[in-house]
Amino acid sequence: MIHPILRDPNPTEGARSPESHLEEAVGLAAAIDLDVVHAEAVKVNRPQPGTLLGSGTVDHFAELIHQAEEDGHPIDLVVMDHALSPVQQRNLERALECKVIDRTGLILEIFGARARTREGQLQVELAALSYQRSRLVRSWTHLERQRGGFGFLGGPGESQLEIDRRLIGDRIIKLKRELEEVRRTRDLHRKARSKVPYPVVALVGYTNAGKSSLFNRMAGADVFAKDLLFATLDPTMRAIELPTGRKVILSDTVGFISDLPTHLVAAFRATLEEVQAADIILHVRDIAHPDSEAQKADVDAVLRDLGIDQGEDNRVVEVLNKIDLLDSGARNALLAQAARNDHMQAVSALTGDGLGELFGLLDRHMTADRVTVDLNVRIDDGAALAWLHDRGDILERQDDEQFAHLRIALDKADLARFESRYDYHAASS
Numbered sequence: 499m500i501h502p503i504l505r506d507p508n509p510t511e512g513a514r515s516p517e518s519h520l521e522e523a524v525g526l527a528a529a530i531d532l533d534v535v536h537a538e539a540v541k542v543n544r545p546q547p548g549t550l551l552g553s554g555t556v557d558h559f560a561e562l563i564h565q566a567e568e569d570g571h572p573i574d575l576v577v578m579d580h581a582l583s584p585v586q587q588r589n590l591e592r593a594l595e596c597k598v599i600d601r602t603g604l605i606l607e608i609f610g611a612r613a614r615t616r617e618g619q620l621q622v623e624l625a626a627l628s629y630q631r632s633r634l635v636r637s638w639t640h641l642e643r644q645r646g647g648f649g650f651l652g653g654p655g656e657s658q659l660e661i662d663r664r665l666i667g668d669r670i671i672k673l674k675r676e677l678e679e680v681r682r683t684r685d686l687h688r689k690a691r692s693k694v695p696y697p698v699v700a701l702v703g704y705t706n707a708g709k710s711s712l713f714n715r716m717a718g719a720d721v722f723a724k725d726l727l728f729a730t731l732d733p734t735m736r737a738i739e740l741p742t743g744r745k746v747i748l749s750d751t752v753g754f755i756s757d758l759p760t761h762l763v764a765a766f767r768a769t770l771e772e773v774q775a776a777d778i779i780l781h782v783r784d785i786a787h788p789d790s791e792a793q794k795a796d797v798d799a800v801l802r803d804l805g806i807d808q809g810e811d812n813r814v815v816e817v818l819n820k821i822d823l824l825d826s827g828a829r830n831a832l833l834a835q836a837a838r839n840d841h842m843q844a845v846s847a848l849t850g851d852g853l854g855e856l857f858g859l860l861d862r863h864m865t866a867d868r869v870t871v872d873l874n875v876r877i878d879d880g881a882a883l884a885w886l887h888d889r890g891d892i893l894e895r896q897d898d899e900q901f902a903h904l905r906i907a908l909d910k911a912d913l914a915r916f917e918s919r920y921d922y923h924a925a926s927s
Contacts, residue, residue: 499523499537500559501579502550514756514792522756523579523601525706529608535573536562549589550582556593563594577604581757584633601757602629617680624673631666681771696737697746697864700773702801703782704793705753708819711847712782713750716856740861741854744891749776756796774804778863779814785832785844786823815841815863817856822846867909871924874901882920889916 501520514522516539527534540555549556563573575597576590582600590598599607606629609622701709717736734750749772773779781797783790798808808814818836821829821844829844833852836844843859845852870893875882877900886892890908897903908916917923 499527499534499577499579500551501537501539502542502545503539504542504545504580514789518789519579523577523604526601526604526608527577530604530611532575532577535566535571547583548586549593550578550580550586551590556590560594563596575599577601587633605755617677620673620677620680624670624677627666627670627673631663631670697777698749698772698775699746699778699780699860700749700751700776701780701782702751702773702797703753703817704784704797705755707753707782707784707787707793708847709750709753709782712780712817712819712845713748715847715850715853717748740864741857742861742865744861744864746777746860746864749773754797754800756792770800770804773801774806777813778860779806779811780817781808781814782817782819784820785818786820812841815843815859818842818844819847821851822849865907867911868907869910869913870905870907871913873904873906873922873924875904875920875922876900877902879920882916882922885916885920 499520501516501523503516520537520539524534524537540551542551542555544552546552551559559576563576566573573596576594576599578590578598578600580601582590582598587598587600606622606626609618610626701713703709713734713736717738736748737745738748739745751770751773779801781794781801783794787793801808801814806814808816818832821832824832832844836842840859840862843852843856845856873886875886877897883902886904886906886908889912890906892904892906894905895902913924
């Protein structure tokens, strides 16, 4: 595992250390059961267009791999924790005499191993093919062959490279059509939920921040949760009940990570649309991690790409997870900070600490725009009564021969729609 340290012309406060980058890369490798026998961060003063690393550094790793071979412990794979161009990847494989993949390739391998649903598999395949198509410049032997044309028409025919590129292009078009069907299906599901109506609470966060553990604790579910990067990939949904009795749909999504390639984000657009449409977004943070602030910045960047600005969007609530790993002083300071902020809650998904307060916070956010009013609706106006039952919470109801006298809690926007649509006028309760 090699992490190149490139000179950053615009260093930011709270940026990760090279050691932290390397540790995360080793964690990514462990997520697909790779045995990392050597991990090293190396300085790159001047990136080389042919190999990224300097010639001396390449010779150093070639010698290390050769020595391991002689010792009877051959190294089969080198992972570069950085994006590599196709030419750089090919040249490094020639120099090191073993397979080389970059950070994007490693993440794609993890996604491929984690995808379980048909949607997840489609998204992973689309991302992988988009990545592979840019790598077809590599001069493997079979790519140099050419197939002849038909009979006497002659001509050199298509090279294997052109055939591979065309086949990949055709497959990408097909996958995009299938994912468009997935997107339309999700839209239909969202519209169906909006009629129920059950608000959606989406969990987002850096990978391994504890989203799935929190999801399991809140929903009483058994989603796979382990101390691994990208332990879960496919979105999962469960209906849960808040203390007031109001039901919401809890949605767990794919974890984010630093330097996530843009075409990977694009491939998972259908999944991330669940976040865009959510009523409340819980940004789960591993508050005990030394790079917690940098991880927050990475998640914020992806959310901004989705049109969600955490500083301005009132739907976003920070859930500071893993407080059980903090010392008592840091924990108490964090609890005091969260108590003053209605868009922040400190919890431990492992022990359950703070979960009651989190449910209460969700209830407050769900009812922030609600008003309680009295309405007198004609008994024979079934459409209006059904509309109110769908959109609001009936707190009291008394019927006489002509009217249903209701005390109801509902959103201000829904009250305005009801009064306009059915020509009733409410009295504040």
